[in-house]
Amino acid sequence: MSKRYAEEVLRRFGMLESNSVHNPTVPGMKIHGDAEVVPVDETYYKQIVGSLMYLTSTRPDLMYATSLLSMYMARPTELHLQIAKGVLRYLKGTICLEIFYKKSIQLKELEVYTDGDYAGDNEDRKSTSGYVFLFNSGVVAWSSKKQPIITLSTTEAEFVVATVCLSSYLDEEDTQSA
Structure with missing residues (x-):
């Protein structure tokens, strides 16, 4: 289910044929609210972030990047959109990942x-x-x-x-x- 939805998200935002990356964000990256003055379409940006939020239920590896992006939904800039597309490129490379619960007779510790x-x-x-x-x-x-x-x-x-x-x-x- 998660893989099918992830493919749908990539198709919807034109990222299905994009190159993949190994990390959802650049490690140590800091985002500023006024880092770029070039605004982007708020609705488009919110649709990307909302789709990523839905995916976090089975993809906790997207949680940090998605919550970081959601802080700038009121006034997204070109920089924020580039970062969101980077997360989509990460999704492209890790589309088969999702939470997997093994059936186990022995209960392990938390x-x-x-x-x-x-x-x-x-x-x-x-x-x-x-x-x-x-x-x-x-x-x-x-x-x-x-x-x-x-x-x-x-x-x-x-x-x-x-x-x-x-x-x-x-x-x-x-x-x-x-």
Whole structure:
């Protein structure tokens, strides 16, 4: 299902025959709201980002780039559109990827990975938190969002990520026990 929809998205935006890339965004890239003054069609840009958002349900690898692009939906520029097309080129090269849940008799322990991007937003200097929960090698929950506070160091940003991740896990535990 995900592969068919991904092909439809690439066809819709004229990227089906494009060259693929290995990363959804350039590692370490910073986007500014006023980096370029050349505006683009808001509706077209929103359609691309909305399609990518729908894909994130089975493609968590697109989550960071998609959430980054969604911050500029009010006034997208040529730079933002180029980055969105880069994500579509990544999708082209990884079209067969999606979440796969293996049937397993043995229950493994929950695996959790976290990461933080210290002061990643150049406009307000807030960091980005990200985490993913895996169970039997399948992703069961993930998040990537801007931290609510301004941290003063990379260590503090990583502690905030760990705290957000743990509170999300504990909230889920409380929901299941109720």
